[in-house]
Amino acid sequence: MTESTFDLVVLGGGSGGYAAALRGAELGFSVALVEEDRLGGTCLHSGCIPTKALLHAAEVAELSRHAASIGVRASFEGIDLPGVYAYRDGVVDRLYKGLQGLVAAHDVTLVRGRGHLVSPSAVRVGEVVHSAAVAVVLATGSVARSLPGLDFGGRVLSSTQALSLPELPRSAIILGGGVIGVEFASLWRSFGVDVTIVEALPGLVPNEDRSCGRALERAFRRRGITVRTGVRVAAVEQDAKGVSVALAEGEPLEADVLLVAVGRGPRTAGMGFEEAGVTLDRGFVEVDAALRTRVPGVYAVGDVVEGLQLAHRGFQQGIFVAEEIAGLAPAPVPEAHIPRVTYSDPEVASVGLTQAQAEERLGAGRVECVEYNLAGNGKSQIIGASGFVKLVREKDGPVVGVHMVGARVGELIAEAQLAVAWEAHPGDVAPLVHAHPTQNEALGEAFLALAGKPLHTHR
Amino acid sequence: MTESTFDLVVLGGGSGGYAAALRGAELGFSVALVEEDRLGGTCLHSGCIPTKALLHAAEVAELSRHAASIGVRASFEGIDLPGVYAYRDGVVDRLYKGLQGLVAAHDVTLVRGRGHLVSPSAVRVGEVVHSAAVAVVLATGSVARSLPGLDFGGRVLSSTQALSLPELPRSAIILGGGVIGVEFASLWRSFGVDVTIVEALPGLVPNEDRSCGRALERAFRRRGITVRTGVRVAAVEQDAKGVSVALAEGEPLEADVLLVAVGRGPRTAGMGFEEAGVTLDRGFVEVDAALRTRVPGVYAVGDVVEGLQLAHRGFQQGIFVAEEIAGLAPAPVPEAHIPRVTYSDPEVASVGLTQAQAEERLGAGRVECVEYNLAGNGKSQIIGASGFVKLVREKDGPVVGVHMVGARVGELIAEAQLAVAWEAHPGDVAPLVHAHPTQNEALGEAFLALAGKPLHTHR
Amino acid sequence: APAAVAPAPAAPAAFAPAEVRPLAKPPVRKLAKDLGVDLAAVAPTGPQGTITREDVQRAVAPAAAPA
Numbered sequence: 001m002t003e004s005t006f007d008l009v010v011l012g013g014g015s016g017g018y019a020a021a022l023r024g025a026e027l028g029f030s031v032a033l034v035e036e037d038r039l040g041g042t043c044l045h046s047g048c049i050p051t052k053a054l055l056h057a058a059e060v061a062e063l064s065r066h067a068a069s070i071g072v073r074a075s076f077e078g079i080d081l082p083g084v085y086a087y088r089d090g091v092v093d094r095l096y097k098g099l100q101g102l103v104a105a106h107d108v109t110l111v112r113g114r115g116h117l118v119s120p121s122a123v124r125v126g127e128v129v130h131s132a133a134v135a136v137v138l139a140t141g142s143v144a145r146s147l148p149g150l151d152f153g154g155r156v157l158s159s160t161q162a163l164s165l166p167e168l169p170r171s172a173i174i175l176g177g178g179v180i181g182v183e184f185a186s187l188w189r190s191f192g193v194d195v196t197i198v199e200a201l202p203g204l205v206p207n208e209d210r211s212c213g214r215a216l217e218r219a220f221r222r223r224g225i226t227v228r229t230g231v232r233v234a235a236v237e238q239d240a241k242g243v244s245v246a247l248a249e250g251e252p253l254e255a256d257v258l259l260v261a262v263g264r265g266p267r268t269a270g271m272g273f274e275e276a277g278v279t280l281d282r283g284f285v286e287v288d289a290a291l292r293t294r295v296p297g298v299y300a301v302g303d304v305v306e307g308l309q310l311a312h313r314g315f316q317q318g319i320f321v322a323e324e325i326a327g328l329a330p331a332p333v334p335e336a337h338i339p340r341v342t343y344s345d346p347e348v349a350s351v352g353l354t355q356a357q358a359e360e361r362l363g364a365g366r367v368e369c370v371e372y373n374l375a376g377n378g379k380s381q382i383i384g385a386s387g388f389v390k391l392v393r394e395k396d397g398p399v400v401g402v403h404m405v406g407a408r409v410g411e412l413i414a415e416a417q418l419a420v421a422w423e424a425h426p427g428d429v430a431p432l433v434h435a436h437p438t439q440n441e442a443l444g445e446a447f448l449a450l451a452g453k454p455l456h457t458h459r
Numbered sequence: 460m461t462e463s464t465f466d467l468v469v470l471g472g473g474s475g476g477y478a479a480a481l482r483g484a485e486l487g488f489s490v491a492l493v494e495e496d497r498l499g500g501t502c503l504h505s506g507c508i509p510t511k512a513l514l515h516a517a518e519v520a521e522l523s524r525h526a527a528s529i530g531v532r533a534s535f536e537g538i539d540l541p542g543v544y545a546y547r548d549g550v551v552d553r554l555y556k557g558l559q560g561l562v563a564a565h566d567v568t569l570v571r572g573r574g575h576l577v578s579p580s581a582v583r584v585g586e587v588v589h590s591a592a593v594a595v596v597l598a599t600g601s602v603a604r605s606l607p608g609l610d611f612g613g614r615v616l617s618s619t620q621a622l623s624l625p626e627l628p629r630s631a632i633i634l635g636g637g638v639i640g641v642e643f644a645s646l647w648r649s650f651g652v653d654v655t656i657v658e659a660l661p662g663l664v665p666n667e668d669r670s671c672g673r674a675l676e677r678a679f680r681r682r683g684i685t686v687r688t689g690v691r692v693a694a695v696e697q698d699a700k701g702v703s704v705a706l707a708e709g710e711p712l713e714a715d716v717l718l719v720a721v722g723r724g725p726r727t728a729g730m731g732f733e734e735a736g737v738t739l740d741r742g743f744v745e746v747d748a749a750l751r752t753r754v755p756g757v758y759a760v761g762d763v764v765e766g767l768q769l770a771h772r773g774f775q776q777g778i779f780v781a782e783e784i785a786g787l788a789p790a791p792v793p794e795a796h797i798p799r800v801t802y803s804d805p806e807v808a809s810v811g812l813t814q815a816q817a818e819e820r821l822g823a824g825r826v827e828c829v830e831y832n833l834a835g836n837g838k839s840q841i842i843g844a845s846g847f848v849k850l851v852r853e854k855d856g857p858v859v860g861v862h863m864v865g866a867r868v869g870e871l872i873a874e875a876q877l878a879v880a881w882e883a884h885p886g887d888v889a890p891l892v893h894a895h896p897t898q899n900e901a902l903g904e905a906f907l908a909l910a911g912k913p914l915h916t917h918r
Numbered sequence: 919a920p921a922a923v924a925p926a927p928a929a930p931a932a933f934a935p936a937e938v939r940p941l942a943k944p945p946v947r948k949l950a951k952d953l954g955v956d957l958a959a960v961a962p963t964g965p966q967g968t969i970t971r972e973d974v975q976r977a978v979a980p981a982a983a984p985a
């Protein structure tokens with residue numbers, strides 16, 4: 001057993017871990033980053049990036065399918081799955097190389113292998129103990145969960161398996177209408193797959209403002225995706241021919257594959273966390289507002305911390321923890337100020353409180369909402385986007401939530417995020433007329449309407 | 460001669476005029492809106508909207524042309540110009556109907572015909588004099604200019620004529636590398652036309668930060684567009700076979716058509732403006748910061764006022780003037796806070812000061828810039844966008860300019876606009892980590908870098 | 919048809935009394951909030967009576983280290 005000492009030892013090289021390592025190095029710490037698989041973690045290798053590459057291929061498939069309707073003589077002949085994978089892998093590889101370069105340039109020591117927390121200040125990897133003179137950061141991420149009694153394997157797929165199918169299924173059932181489920185539904189449908197979503201809750205994307213789930217469901221139905229909400233699964237069976245899903249009520253569903261997208265659970269077992277005194281709550285590492293675990297000098301970031309399972313939340317927490325450790329006393333960013341984007345067709349994007357959350361927090365009488373339909377937005381008409389922008393405001397007060405549905409609205413969330421995080425009043429935004437013709441004008445019109453001075457809005 | 464009295468009489472129903480009319484009506488005024496052609500003006504019928512519809516068809520053409528490289532089996536077979544026009548007209552018609560409905564719903568009286576300012580408070584249309592009890596707003600817009608001695612006609616086209624060519628030219632020379640010139644160059648190239656841009660100044664989009672023009676020029680060359688900057692035209696000749704452009708130096712250029720896109724001049728002659736006491740400066744209506752002409756009670760908005768010729772500046776000025784007339788004392792929006800987007804492929808988007816302007820205003824030593832290359836941005840990699848985001852900041856002070864080049868960056872300008880108009884410091888934006896993977900993360904990374912805490916950036 | 923928007927409940931009241939509050943750009947208001955500065959108690963030095971970033975920083979008691 002040899003020993004090696006660093007200021008910081010970060011366990012897990014995903015979004016949260018590598019952000020903590022890079023920021024830690026910038027702040028002058030010597031840093032070891034322990035990763036058993038590939039630097040970049042879930043997001044880069046089996047999450048955000050590969051799914052969004054497939055979703056872009058899906059977008060191009062849809063655009064070429066409908067090109068004739070706008071005067072472009074193009075024809076869509078199908079999906080070349082190996083070609084899609086090659087493109088996706090090209091994107092991942094370039095970003096992976098970039099990240100490796102970044103870690104090297106920051107003089108972060110990348111330790112390859114499985115780490116165990118062997119004391120509050122040491123992580124063992126194989127025969128080497130990496131001691132942390134200043135702090136340990138736990139960033140071991142999450143793994144796909146399934147339903148009790150339902151194991152991944154064969155025709156029952158996790159998102160990771162769904163990303164590397166050797167060929168496209170003809171039909172698919174997707175269990176779960178959350179972000180991952182609807183993104184796969186959307187891209188498979190564009191690729192020509194017959195898709196059925198089964199969601200136990202009453203609507204799709206149930207964490208979003210209810211208006212979003214409703215609009216997404218309507219759009220999905222128009223696209224030929226079958227949506228079954230409020231429906232529970234009783235049993236799943238598979239054989240050589242297909243998979244059969246028995247529902248709590250009604251006829252069973254049959255398909256080539258079943259994607260289980262019912263959520264992801266923290267990866268915190270079997271790595272010595274609890275033995276070192278770190279407490280868990282339903283598997284999540286318990287932390288305070290400054291992301292400190294119960295053990296002094298041990299922090300946690302990313303999907304192991306309960307809350308939004310998003311890569312940029314991991315980045316933000318990683319940066320925060322490095323600065324916290326360095327004594328910079330950073331201000332915590334409220335979870336509600338973290339933007340959320342679902343990259344389906346149509347996209348869903350939001351930041352801040354839903355109408356229901358705002359009404360619960362402020363009282364229904366103190367909340368004011370406005371919805372601007374993309375039908376009134378020139379650029380949305382041009383690209384054929386339908387949907388809306390919804391603002392939620394505290395009466396006579398700041399905008400506390402923004403919710404959008406429509407093609408390409410994901411990029412509009414950046415403006416919304418500044419407005420919500422800086423607690424802007426509609427009157428602050430109203431004089432700043434937006435560029436014409438952009439989709440962000442829809443946001444501008446909604447702010448104008450809330451400020452009592454609608455422009456392209458019927459009253 | 461009959462007389463009809465309103466509180467406000469607005470002359471010209473384009474972006475500036477109809478915004479003044481709608482806001483005026485909202486504020487309780489009775490309003491006459493005089494328009495000789497179609498409500499919506501240049502922007503809706505021969506400017507922003509039709510060009511952006513063609514540019515979207517161009518985008519789809521490019522995406523289907525390159526679909527195979529991302530695994531989508533689609534083939535591009537050419538442009539069906541009548542089909543493109545039908546799509547474009549469909550978009551314009553829908554928005555036109557919407558606008559007519561909006562004007563009707565606001566109880567604005569639409570007066571059809573050519574108006575003349577016959578006194579400081581009256582506009583005559585045919586045999587009817589429309590008196591303004593409160594104010595007159597001049598919003599007669601602009602028309603395409605040409606070079607001295609060069610008349611539009613035949614193969615020498617204005618942008619309006621270029622929008623309704625019965626068939627695509629095989630080759631085109633574009634005089635002028637400003638916004639309109641580069642947008643046509645971009646869309647014609649996507650449609651398969653052989654394009655040469657001739658610009659007298661040393662770079663494309665000369666009003667933008669120099670870095671933008673350089674990047675656009677490189678991208679255009681890669682796309683096979685010939686760019687001739689710093690080149691003056693000596694003479695133009697046309698015959699049945701084509702058009703020939705003699706340059707001040709070197710070989711003449713030949714093509715099927717010549718698009719003259721050297722700018723637009725205000726439409727202010729022959730409508731009684733000067734007779735009523737309104738003063739002009741090189742054709743533009745002279746106004747003060749509150750858009751008041753020299754004649755009490757007469758205001759001007761939009762392209763007749765010197766400055767950025769943009770539809771949303773017209774909207775903003777129209778709203779402003781209505782509020783000013785109503786005594787609301789609105790705060791003027793500085794011209795630099797108006798966002799600017801060029802919808803070519805790649806797009807160019809900016810707000811605030813260029814580096815050169817900032818250095819001139821603040822002194823070179825007091826300006827700090829950062830450029831973030833889209834190569835480091837995951838979403839840009841996915842959609843194949845290359846380019847950059849550049850921030851210009853007053854040292855230790857606010858961000859005063861944002862400049863971007865790349866596919867789809869136009870939508871990112873909304874966030875930049877809030878940051879610049881609200882004089883945000885990089886440190887205000889830095890904690891608000893952007894959604895992953897979006898293109899607006901590139902803006903986030905640039906803010907992080909300027910705040911001294913780069914994440915995905917080599918140092 | 920464009921813009922099927924829920925009617926904006928406000929009367930034409932762009933600058934209705936309810937909007938009256940100390941003038942400051944949103945990031946400055948946010949800074950004041952983070953620093954625990956009450957904008958109503960800050961003397962504005964910016965154009966049109968706007969409270970500037972410097973006004974807020976000046977209002978922070980020298981003893982209280984900024985968060």
Ligand SMILES: Cc1cc2nc3c(=O)[nH]c(=O)nc-3n(C[C@H](O)[C@H](O)[C@H](O)COP(=O)(O)OP(=O)(O)OC[C@H]3O[C@@H](n4cnc5c(N)ncnc54)[C@H](O)[C@@H]3O)c2cc1C
Nearest residue numbers: 012014015016036041042043047115141302303309310311
């Ligand atoms: C299909 C899918 C799509 C997604 N799309 C998006 C999206 O578009 N946007 C978004 O924001 N988020 C998205 N997410 C979520 C995002 O991927 C996660 O929130 C993010 O990856 C969490 O980062 P993390 O650092 O906490 O964990 P991870 O990225 O899971 O990284 C943990 C790392 O730790 C390593 N590790 C674990 N234990 C050990 C050990 N004992 N020793 C050594 N190494 C160890 C793992 O190998 C892994 O590399 C998606 C997720 C999935 C599954």
Ligand SMILES: Cc1cc2nc3c(=O)[nH]c(=O)nc-3n(C[C@H](O)[C@H](O)[C@H](O)COP(=O)(O)OP(=O)(O)OC[C@H]3O[C@@H](n4cnc5c(N)ncnc54)[C@H](O)[C@@H]3O)c2cc1C
Nearest residue numbers: 471473474475495500501502506574600761762768769770
């Ligand atoms: C090809 C092209 C592309 C463009 N793209 C964009 C873009 O993408 N984004 C952007 O922001 N801007 C763009 N513009 C600029 C934009 O169109 C103008 O800035 C905007 O239209 C100006 O609005 P306006 O109200 O001042 O004038 P106009 O839109 O020109 O309206 C003036 C109106 O007044 C009427 N009128 C004039 N004189 C009289 C009279 N005596 N009696 C009755 N009626 C009269 C005219 O018929 C016209 O309808 C583009 C322009 C062109 C030419």
